Amino acid sequence: MKFSRSVAVLVAAGAALALTACGGAADDAGGGDGVTVTMLPKNLGNPYFETSTSGAEEAAGELGLALEEVGPETSTPDSQVPFINTSAQQGVAALVVSANDPRAIGDALDEARAAGTKVVTFDSDTDPEFRDIFVNQATAEGIASKQLELISEQIGGSGEIAILSASANATNQNAWIELMEAQLASDYPDIELVEIAYGDDDDQASFDKTAALLQAHPDLKGIVSPTTVGVAAAARYVSTSEFKGKVAVTGLGTPNQMREYVEDGTVTAFALWNPGDLGYLAAYAASALVDGTITGAPGETFEAGRLGEFTVGEDGVVLLGDPFVFDASNIGDFDF
The missing domain is CATH 3.40.50.2300 (Response regulator)
Incomplete structure (x- = not known):
């Protein structure tokens, strides 16, 4: 410590x-x-x-x-x-x-x-x-809904997505993910959540988890990361990979972290307070x-x-x- x-x-x-x-x-x-x-x-x-x-x-x-x-x-x-x-x-x-x-x-x-x-x-x-x-920062329902709205827009409303979260014990991420799962089932029948991965709010671990997700799911169309560390790491990986322009990355990030990835076209839009x-x-x-x-x-x-x-x-x-x-x-x- x-x-x-x-x-x-x-x-x-x-x-x-x-x-x-x-x-x-x-x-x-x-x-x-x-x-x-x-x-x-x-x-x-x-x-x-x-x-x-x-x-x-x-x-x-x-x-x-x-x-x-x-x-x-x-x-x-x-x-x-x-x-x-x-x-x-x-x-x-x-x-x-x-x-x-x-x-x-x-x-x-x-x-x-x-x-x-x-x-x-x-x-x-x-x-x-x-x-x-x-x-x-916002209601759990509002955060979950906004992230699904963004990923749905970016993948054309259908396809496989994954979630890259923080730690498995994180109270806020778990609440948002639970709501996203429920909303996917009720409001987004053509989007399939294929995996929830955990990067422990560590940059390198989140970067490596992004690589693993893309290897494990060749048809993946999008990654949602409800954590600022995870979304920046995922964007960094995708930005220099063959998946740029093919796999959407969104979630919760800060402008200074995400600016270069928005400007180079890796990321279309993301959310935060x-x-x-x-x-x-x-x-x-x-x-x-x-x-x-x-x-x-x-x-x-x-x-x-x-x-x-x-x-x-x-x-x-x-x-x-x-x-x-x-x-x-x-x-x-x-x-x-």
């Missing part, structure tokens, strides 16, 4: 940054200066999470929070546990976590909450009992929990800076919005 970076942002003039000297989480209940928040992505070195942390840093600057990013090198089910335990021992006011597994980190989160730390999940949820708020906005909203939700504006109960509202007002839904879910489609006509307008 290692720490990628530590970011402390305090807007009060002359404020001292002293994370090791901060008080317990209960002492931070007033919000603002002195409140410490730990950002815990699935793994470090992932451009998607680097962008979400940048959004959280922006919010921290506006709110006067001290924000620290920590995380494991690999996204295994229990790799986040030591970081949760350390944050709780340090008495941080809030943890903002993208869960590698819905239950594997549950006991650690329970201990942190018992010590007074608020828990916000974002991007990938735990079981609801283990956190206060889940900041969801703005992960910077997701991190920004998660930090505002954490602050609202710490200062008592919200508790996580349905119907509560809070302000999230430039994004406006949000309402807590059932099971403590806060929704960012709908997926956005990037293609050659607009990808030049974005930089993340």
Whole structure:
């Protein structure tokens, strides 16, 4: 394990940054200066999470929070546990976590909450009992539908497709895949899902899985990858192979990762939300929990800076919005 970076942002003039000297989480209940928040992505070195942390840093600057990013090198089910335990021992006011597994980190989160730390999940949820708020990038139904809509358009509505996911335990990918399977059966009878492969959100593993999929399924017409690491790796492989122009690649990616593949014709279109906005909203939700504006109960509202007002839904879910489609006509307008 290692720490990628530590970011402390305090807007009060002359404020001292002293994370090791901060008080317990209960002492931070007033919000603002002195409140410490730990950002815990699935793994470090992932451009998607680097962008979400940048959004959280922006919010921290506006709110006067001290924000620290920590995380494991690999996204295994229990790799986040030591970081949760350390944050709780340090008495941080809030943890903002993208869960590698819905239950594997549950006991650690329970201990942190018992010590007074608020828990916000974002991007990938735990079981609801283990956190206060889940900041969801989009509804699972919306994400699944958009990816199937894109691949159907790109392969002419029929043929074999494969899914290249992250880890087999990833909460969000598994929810989307389950919905895609159901929608394929009901709405896309001429599209056949021939395999679900897992690249573990590792670039080389995802690249190799793409090669294996194309070897195993010579009639494959498309690959859907609902993970930013996977879709970029798949596009990279296809872009220099005999399959360019023959096998469609789409899924969830960032513009900076996918730009060259859109511009060279490997990828027609892909989708995502703005992960910077997701991190920004998660930090505002954490602050609202710490200062008592919200508790996580349905119907509560809070302000999230430039994004406006949000309402807590059932099971403590806060929704960012709908997926956005990037293609050659607009990808030049974005930089993340």
